[in-house]
Amino acid sequence: GDSVTTDHISPAGNISKTSPAAKYLMAQGVQPVDFNSYGARRGNHEVMMRGTFANIRLRNLLAPGTEGGVTVHVPSGEPMSIYDAAMKYKTEGTPLVVLAGKEYGTGSSRDWAAKGTMLLGVRAVIAESFERIHRSNLIGMGVLPLQFKDGENAQSLGLTGKESFEIIGLNAGAAKMVTVVATPPSGAPIRFEVRVRIDTPKEREYYQHGGILQYVLRQLAGASKAA
Numbered sequence: 001g002d003s004v005t006t007d008h009i010s011p012a013g014n015i016s017k018t019s020p021a022a023k024y025l026m027a028q029g030v031q032p033v034d035f036n037s038y039g040a041r042r043g044n045h046e047v048m049m050r051g052t053f054a055n056i057r058l059r060n061l062l063a064p065g066t067e068g069g070v071t072v073h074v075p076s077g078e079p080m081s082i083y084d085a086a087m088k089y090k091t092e093g094t095p096l097v098v099l100a101g102k103e104y105g106t107g108s109s110r111d112w113a114a115k116g117t118m119l120l121g122v123r124a125v126i127a128e129s130f131e132r133i134h135r136s137n138l139i140g141m142g143v144l145p146l147q148f149k150d151g152e153n154a155q156s157l158g159l160t161g162k163e164s165f166e167i168i169g170l171n172a173g174a175a176k177m178v179t180v181v182a183t184p185p186s187g188a189p190i191r192f193e194v195r196v197r198i199d200t201p202k203e204r205e206y207y208q209h210g211g212i213l214q215y216v217l218r219q220l221a222g223a224s225k226a227a
Contacts, residue, residue, distance in 0.1 A: 001059065004100055005107035006134060010048065010116050011055040012039035019069070020050040020083040042112060045119065052116030053082045062161045074162050074185070086120035096120065097165045099154045100127035105134025114141045118211070124167065126180070126194060128153050135197055142211035144170075145197040146178070157192050160184070173198045173207040 015021050015035040024046055025035055041047040053060075054069035060082070063070045069082040073089075080088075089096055098117070104127035105113060114137035117125070124144040135145045146167075148154075154161075163182035170178050175196055182190040198204050209215040 001061075002101035002128075003103045003106055004058075006105055006110040006113035006131075007107055008053075008055045008058045009105070009113040010038070010052055010110050012042075012110070013037055015041075015047070015051070016054075016056065019054055020081050021047045021054065024050055045115075048112050049116050049119040050083045052112075052120055083120070086122075090121045094121075095123040098122055098125040098127075099159060099161050100125060101153060102128040103131060104129065105131040105138075107131070109133040109137070111137055114138045114143065117141065118143050124165070126154075130197060135199075136203065139198060139203045139207050140212040142207065142214070144173070144207065146180070146194040147197050148194055149192075152192065157182075157190055159190065163190070170196070173204045 014037050038051045056068045062072050071082045071085045073085045118141035126146045138145050163184045166181040168179040206212045
């Protein structure tokens, strides 16, 4: 939907006792009274990746009639948490795509909204529009922001999120427009063009290296060899 905020993507509030993050903490011997909040545990990537897309007010159109971090593992049709599904897809070697509406990533510039997205195995976000800082943060994590053409969105194109997606013509992030082929479980593929929202040469460098951390490490390694 529209106006998915960074708090929807990476909540800072209390950790629910039934959440994947809670299960992880209990497995480490942490009692529910000591769970605290996602914000208090932002130094723990195991907690934060489990909290990504776990906001109780989030609605995932792949799992109609539900609220919170719930989805469906498409190959099996099994409902499960977004974290569990992401780990299952990772085991299967399947990178992920997020479909979104307008103003994706609005709100505070919460860096974990991009970090958690990357850790779940998301490699591209296709939205009608992006909040500027979150778009840049996604690139810094090696996640590709793609924008629907004006007047198009997931609904108008008939996308359900159950498709497999192929991105054609990216050219290491140098292309301005690319073609997406979305193949549903049954029926004809849906082809559409999207705009690559890598807006500056430096962002292109970050993306080509797989993210800002990899870029910096390679710069340091290059400087060390030169010395």
